[in-house]
Amino acid sequence: MKFRSIRSRLILFMLLATTVPLLLSITITYIHTKETIKEQALEENRNLIYQGKVNLTNYLNSINQASLTLYTDANFLRNLRKIPDDYRAVAEVYTSLQNILNTVHGIERIYLHATQSGQSTLVTPAIYPKREYRTEPYISTQGYEKYTTAIEPTHKSHDYGFPPSPTSYSDKMVFTFHRSITNVPSEKVLALLAIDVSLDSVADITEQLFNKDKEQLLVVDQGGTVVYSGRDSQLGTQITDKELLARIKGTQTEGFFESGGAMNVFEKMQTPYTEWTMIKRIPNSTLYERARQLTQINAAIAVIALGIIIFGTLFISIRITEPIKKLTSYMNRIQSGQLDVDISWNRQDETGIMFTRFRQMMDTINNLILREYRLELANKTNQLKALQAQINPHFLYNTLQSIGTLALQNNVPRIYALLSSLAKIMRYSMRNNDVLVTLRDEADHVRLYLELQKERFGDQLVYTLDLAPDTLDKPMPKMILQPLIENYFKHGMDHEGRQGMVRIESHMRKDGVLQIVIENNGSRIEPEKLATLKEQLAGRRNGELEDEWAGDNGEIGVRNVLLRLQLYTPHDVGMRIENLEPYGVRISLEIDTEDMQDMHTGENKTAEARTGAGPGEVHTEEN
Incomplete structure (x- = not known):
C-alpha cells in the first residue's frame, strides 16, 4: 500500500484520530491516579506514623515512669548504702527491681550497680537474681553517669559480665534504658540502672504500621543507628543513605521525601531521654500498584477498543477507496488500448453514479474515436494491402x-x-502481419536502403549506424526510420556540392525511453516552414488528429510517421525537428517502450532468428 494513496492516508488519519486521544486518556488517567494515590497514601501513612510515634513514646515513658518508682520507695536509697552486709536491704532492692521488671511488658533484664557498696545485681524473669561485688560498673553502663536518663541503641543481649545461664539469649537484640540514680537533691550518683528492653514490644507497636512483605519501617536514633527494623539484618547498623541522615539530623520534625525509588514518611520522637525518628519506606512499586492495576485494566480495554477501531477503520476505508481502485484499474486497461472494457458497478450510492457517468463517457469516446479513427486506419490498411496485392x-x-x-x-x-x-x-x-518489429530489424532495413542509395551516389554518400546494444531488441512500429531518411534524398541532399552524410544513433534513457536521433548534412529547412512544422507536430502530440495537414510531401511523410507511432505505441511519443549549424537537419524520436516489450516478446524471438544477431551484440556500422 503506497503511503500517498487515499486509503493509506484515510487509515492513518482514522487511527491517529482514535489512538492518540485513547493513549492520551490512559496516560493522563495513570498520572492523575498516581498523584491521587500518592496524596492518599501520604495522608494515611502520616496518620499511621504519628499514631505509632505516640504509642512508642508512651511505651518508653512507661519504662521511664517504672524506673522513677525507685525514688518513691523511701527505703530504696538507704538500702543502696547498706548492701552487701544487710541481707534484708539486699532483698528489698531485689524486690524493687522485680517490681519494675513485672510492671512493663518486654523488659528482658535489669542491671543495677551501687557505686558506694560496689554491689552489682542482675534481675531476669527466668532465674534468681545474680549479685557480685565490683569496683566498677559493667563497661556498657560506664559513661552514662552524666545522664539522668538515656537510651543505648539496639545491640545484642548480654549478662553484664555475670556467668551465662541456660536462659541467656546472647543473639537476641535489645535496646537499653539507662538511668543514673542520685541522692536528690544532691547530684551524687548512688547507682546506675540499666533496663534491657526486648524489640518484641516495639515490634508489637510497629507491625501494625506497615506491610512486612512490601514496605519497610525503621526506628533510628539521632546518631543514625537503626534501633528497630522489619529486617533483622539492619538492627544495630548505621544508616548510609545521605538523604535519610540529613532528615534525621535536620530540624524538621515530620514530613516526607522521595529517595531510592521509594517514598519515605518520617516522624521524630522528641523525649527528654532520646530523639528517635520513625521512618516508613514505601517502594514505588507498592505505592503505585493500584495505579498500575487500573492502568492495566484500561490498557486491556484500550487494546480491545483499538482492535475494534482498526477493524472498523480498515472496513470503512476499503469501502470508500475500493471504487477508486476499481475505476483506476479500468482506466489502466483503457490506457493500454482496451477501449471496450466492460465497466460494471452495482452500488446505488455516489460511487454507482460515478461509474455510470464514466461508462457513458467511454461509450461516447468509443463512438467518436474508435469508430472514426480505427475506421480510417482500417481503410488505409486495406488500401495498402490492395496496392500490395497488385x-x-x-x-x-x-x-x-x-x-x-x-x-x-x-x-x-x-x-x-x-x-x-x-x-x-x-x-x-x-510483411503485412508484422505490426511491431525490433529496432534491429528496422535498422537492417534502413541499412539495405542506404546501400542501394550508396550504389546510386557512390562516394558522394556516407552513412553511420551507431546503435546502443541495449536498444536493439526494443520494439517499435514498422517502417518508421526509412521514410524519414528518404526525405533527405528527396529534399535535403546536395547533388552537386558536398559529400552527403546520414547518421543514426540510439540509446536508452534512465526513465526507460528509447531515443533515436537521425542527422544529415543536407539543406536546412526554411525558418518559417520549420516553425509551421513544429506547430503541427505539437498539435499531433497533443491529440489533435485533424485530417488536413498543410505542407508538401516531405511534411506529410513526417506526419504519417508520427501518426503511426501514436497509433501503435501505448505511451507518449515525442518527435522533434531542428536545423543544425551550418547546415543539416536533426530528427529526434522518443518512444516509451515499457508496455510494448510484453507485446513484442514473440516477435522479438522471431527477429533474432531471422537476423542472427543476439540481444547483447553491438550494432555499429559505418560506410
Whole structure:
C-alpha cells in the first residue's frame, strides 16, 4: 500500500484520530491516579506514623515512669548504702527491681550497680537474681553517669559480665534504658540502672504500621543507628543513605521525601531521654500498584477498543477507496488500448453514479474515436494491402532471383548483392502481419536502403549506424526510420556540392525511453516552414488528429510517421525537428517502450532468428 494513496492516508488519519486521544486518556488517567494515590497514601501513612510515634513514646515513658518508682520507695536509697552486709536491704532492692521488671511488658533484664557498696545485681524473669561485688560498673553502663536518663541503641543481649545461664539469649537484640540514680537533691550518683528492653514490644507497636512483605519501617536514633527494623539484618547498623541522615539530623520534625525509588514518611520522637525518628519506606512499586492495576485494566480495554477501531477503520476505508481502485484499474486497461472494457458497478450510492457517468463517457469516446479513427486506419490498411496485392510477390522474388543468378553467371557479383538487398527490402515492406518489429530489424532495413542509395551516389554518400546494444531488441512500429531518411534524398541532399552524410544513433534513457536521433548534412529547412512544422507536430502530440495537414510531401511523410507511432505505441511519443549549424537537419524520436516489450516478446524471438544477431551484440556500422 503506497503511503500517498487515499486509503493509506484515510487509515492513518482514522487511527491517529482514535489512538492518540485513547493513549492520551490512559496516560493522563495513570498520572492523575498516581498523584491521587500518592496524596492518599501520604495522608494515611502520616496518620499511621504519628499514631505509632505516640504509642512508642508512651511505651518508653512507661519504662521511664517504672524506673522513677525507685525514688518513691523511701527505703530504696538507704538500702543502696547498706548492701552487701544487710541481707534484708539486699532483698528489698531485689524486690524493687522485680517490681519494675513485672510492671512493663518486654523488659528482658535489669542491671543495677551501687557505686558506694560496689554491689552489682542482675534481675531476669527466668532465674534468681545474680549479685557480685565490683569496683566498677559493667563497661556498657560506664559513661552514662552524666545522664539522668538515656537510651543505648539496639545491640545484642548480654549478662553484664555475670556467668551465662541456660536462659541467656546472647543473639537476641535489645535496646537499653539507662538511668543514673542520685541522692536528690544532691547530684551524687548512688547507682546506675540499666533496663534491657526486648524489640518484641516495639515490634508489637510497629507491625501494625506497615506491610512486612512490601514496605519497610525503621526506628533510628539521632546518631543514625537503626534501633528497630522489619529486617533483622539492619538492627544495630548505621544508616548510609545521605538523604535519610540529613532528615534525621535536620530540624524538621515530620514530613516526607522521595529517595531510592521509594517514598519515605518520617516522624521524630522528641523525649527528654532520646530523639528517635520513625521512618516508613514505601517502594514505588507498592505505592503505585493500584495505579498500575487500573492502568492495566484500561490498557486491556484500550487494546480491545483499538482492535475494534482498526477493524472498523480498515472496513470503512476499503469501502470508500475500493471504487477508486476499481475505476483506476479500468482506466489502466483503457490506457493500454482496451477501449471496450466492460465497466460494471452495482452500488446505488455516489460511487454507482460515478461509474455510470464514466461508462457513458467511454461509450461516447468509443463512438467518436474508435469508430472514426480505427475506421480510417482500417481503410488505409486495406488500401495498402490492395496496392500490395497488385504485385505477385512470388513472381517478383523469382524474377529478381533469376536476374541475380544471371549476374553471377556473368561474373557480376555486385549486381547480385544489389538485387539481394532490393529483395530483402521488398520482403520486409510486404510483411503485412508484422505490426511491431525490433529496432534491429528496422535498422537492417534502413541499412539495405542506404546501400542501394550508396550504389546510386557512390562516394558522394556516407552513412553511420551507431546503435546502443541495449536498444536493439526494443520494439517499435514498422517502417518508421526509412521514410524519414528518404526525405533527405528527396529534399535535403546536395547533388552537386558536398559529400552527403546520414547518421543514426540510439540509446536508452534512465526513465526507460528509447531515443533515436537521425542527422544529415543536407539543406536546412526554411525558418518559417520549420516553425509551421513544429506547430503541427505539437498539435499531433497533443491529440489533435485533424485530417488536413498543410505542407508538401516531405511534411506529410513526417506526419504519417508520427501518426503511426501514436497509433501503435501505448505511451507518449515525442518527435522533434531542428536545423543544425551550418547546415543539416536533426530528427529526434522518443518512444516509451515499457508496455510494448510484453507485446513484442514473440516477435522479438522471431527477429533474432531471422537476423542472427543476439540481444547483447553491438550494432555499429559505418560506410
